[in-house]
Amino acid sequence: MARILLVDDDRTIRDSLELILSYEGHELVQAPDGDEALRRIGQALPELVLLDVVMPGRSGLEVLEEIQTSHPEVVVIMVTGHGDDATAIAATRKGAFDFIRKPLERDRLLVSVRNALRHSGMRREIFDRYRIVGESAALRRMLADVDRVAPTEAMVLITGENGTGKELVARRIQVLSARRDGPFVEVNCAAIPRELIESELFGHVKGSFTGADRDKTGKFEQAQHGTLFLDEVGDMGLESQAKVLRVLEQRTVERVGGSRPIRLDVRVVAATNKDLEQEMREGRFREDLYHRLNVVPIRVPPLRERIEDVPLLVEYFLEDACLRNGVRPRPRITPAAHEALKAKSWSGNVRELRNFVERLVILRPRPVMDADAIEASTGRGTESVWQEVLETSSFEEFKEKSERLFLEHKLATFHWNITRTADALGMQRSHLYKKIDRLGLRRAARGGGENGTPVA
Ligand SMILES: Nc1ncnc2c1ncn2[C@@H]1O[C@H](COP(=O)(O)OP(=O)(O)OP(=O)(O)O)[C@@H](O)[C@H]1O
Ligand SMILES: [Mg+2]
Structure with a gap:
């Protein structure tokens, strides 16, 4: 059974809701206004909130918005008085799960609550699966930006090195948006051969090229009313970039070989580990597409x-x-x-x-x-070390990486005894100290000398 928060300024409504729902075995918490409701959510951590639309002080819609940013995993049902339907519909667009009308009808209420609780289980699962762990200032700053942009419709460009969590961020944006129940469609632009990418993104009609033996829905269409995640967008060819730009500008898509434009309601979130500004300077990425995608930049540290x-x-x-x-x-x-x-x-x-x-x-x-x-x-196997060295892009970076790996290895071999390491390498001790300092090398903690302190 679930914990449910009832928010209404009318006490009799709260009590009758409590009567019906406690009979079903749920645990109820009440709040007479928005401020109290937000406090109670933090303490009681309910799965579901039944939220009145018209209240003195903060309106139900305002409270809904706050709940969605501070406790996005909580499911909300709006409770509307006579003639509030327009507001209620606006609320479902903002992410409320459902609305029920006053005077309350017991059966309608129970059906809605049951559906909402089932949905709450699914939503929590998704939240768990895509949880972003970390409490560092750098991560928190980024998450604050993500959470601010997620409920909007803005396009987002996520940048960051390999394995930093760009995809997790894209998922979070979807989960925290009103599109959370729509599809999340992912396209890895680097994994698709360049000549196939347009048919993949836009779809095609049967016979439009050799091999097109049936109609195919493209990823843009599949993402209708949801989010399209354009991963590794920096790897897309210039020609495809031009076509993607056109789709984004016109908000319609045409299948390859087709003639009927299809209206799109899709939010695009893109990611890359490339430095797109450099790609632009070198003529590999279109500037207009960059500006179109980069409405809100998120850098994953x-x-x-x-x-x-x-x-x-x-x-x-x-x-x-x-x-x-x-x-x-x-x-x-x-x-x-x-x-x-x-x-x-x-x-x-x-x-x-x-x-x-x-x-x-x-x-x-x-x-x-x-x-x-x-x-x-x-x-580590020598192979992965080599790989790491060879993946550097500039000569400076190559030298630094090689020095770092070499010195780390030698220092470890001599248990960070600087004199012995320097002797073995035929280096001045002072020179080795400078290198350690400049490369920011640190000793892994284990018995003996203090962590990070070289033993002279
Ligand atoms: N902060 C985090 N908390 C929990 N798991 C994380 C976090 N960041 C990344 N991960 C996990 O690390 C792995 C890599 O994350 P993800 O695929 O999102 O990275 P990416 O930036 O998209 O990588 P790539 O550039 O290689 O595509 C995944 O298994 C993901 O679940
Ligand atoms: Mg990725």
């Missing part, structure tokens, strides 16, 4: 800018990996091990961290994971 999130993420992924792989008891990560994990350079960002924890759970499940267990698992 790389993990190294929010290293304090590592322990939370590790615990979250650990829990998940143990559940999925049936590992029990759930290993405990010691503080030293957390420090060791924080000190690693996660160039593959959150995805790399997640994979690492998964490997740890599967390959070395121990009741207690200390720093040694972490070190033992981080031995």
